[in-house]
Amino acid sequence: MMKKSILGALALSALLAVGATAPASAAEMKAAGPHASLPCDTCHKGGEMKAPAKETCLTCHESYAAVAKRTEKMNPNPHFSHRGEPDCSDCHSMHAKPRFECNDCHTFDIKMKGE
Numbered sequence: 001m002m003k004k005s006i007l008g009a010l011a012l013s014a015l016l017a018v019g020a021t022a023p024a025s026a027a028e029m030k031a032a033g034p035h036a037s038l039p040c041d042t043c044h045k046g047g048e049m050k051a052p053a054k055e056t057c058l059t060c061h062e063s064y065a066a067v068a069k070r071t072e073k074m075n076p077n078p079h080f081s082h083r084g085e086p087d088c089s090d091c092h093s094m095h096a097k098p099r100f101e102c103n104d105c106h107t108f109d110i111k112m113k114g115e
């Protein structure tokens with residue numbers, strides 16, 4: 001029920017956006033950087049407009065080990081720590097500012113792109 005009405009509202013705002021100035025159009029919700037051209041339901045399966053679980057990110061990004069390899073020169077490695085394998089969206093964002101969660105407790109000299 002709830003989901004359906006959210007979907008309806010989104011579809012409506014997408015229609016309005018064709019006109020011109022609808023504020024929260026789907027186009028303005030495009031995901032960040034290289035994800036901008038992805039269909040919304042790549043991440044929002046079944047119209048769930050919230051951060052997807054890490055499994056969704058990992059369909060393309062492979063595994064925590066693979067992303068840890070990409071940041072292996074960072075100290076500490078944000079993808080390999082005593083925190084294990086949290087959801088990517090604990091730190092990364094697709095429509096808003098990212099947030100380096102480790103610094104809730106630490107003072108590492110690390111900033112996320114766009115933070």
Ligand code: HEC
Binds near residue numbers: 092
């Ligand atoms: C449909 C495939 C796909 C999915 C799903 C996906 N990505 Fe990506 N992502 C890419 C591609 C392609 C790139 C660009 C090439 C690269 O850096 O690997 C990229 C790049 C990135 C980058 C580096 C570039 C940047 O913008 O800083 C981050 C961080 C990232 N993705 C995080 C995520 C997170 C978090 C999720 C889940 C919410 C996710 N991705 C889901 C395909 C995907």
Ligand code: HEC
Binds near residue numbers: 063064
């Ligand atoms: C504890 C915070 C945190 C979590 C959780 C996290 N990342 Fe990252 N990630 C970072 C930081 C910090 C960087 C480096 C700065 C930046 O790119 O914003 C980064 C960079 C990346 C990059 C770009 C690496 C490059 O080549 O420059 C990708 C891709 C990426 N993360 C994907 C993911 C995916 C996929 C997940 C979940 C499986 C994930 N991250 C979980 C903090 C995190």
Ligand code: HEC
Binds near residue numbers: 043
């Ligand atoms: C690569 C994955 C990805 C894609 C593609 C994506 N989103 Fe998202 N979406 C997220 C994540 C992660 C969040 C959680 C909040 C954030 O990171 O900004 C989110 C949150 C949202 C929210 C909730 C707003 C909020 O602030 O909590 C809406 C609405 C939304 N997305 C709409 C869209 C629309 C419309 C599209 C297609 C044009 C889209 N998203 C494409 C990952 C994605």
Ligand code: HEC
Binds near residue numbers: 076077079080081102
């Ligand atoms: C909820 C709080 C909390 C969060 C969030 C957290 N840590 Fe920690 N971390 C700790 C505590 C407590 C210790 C043990 C402190 C000590 O005695 O050295 C620790 C120790 C460490 C150490 C070894 C000691 C040091 O400071 O060099 C590293 C490295 C580390 N954390 C990295 C990370 C990374 C990377 C993240 C994010 C992915 C993270 N932590 C998130 C609480 C946290």
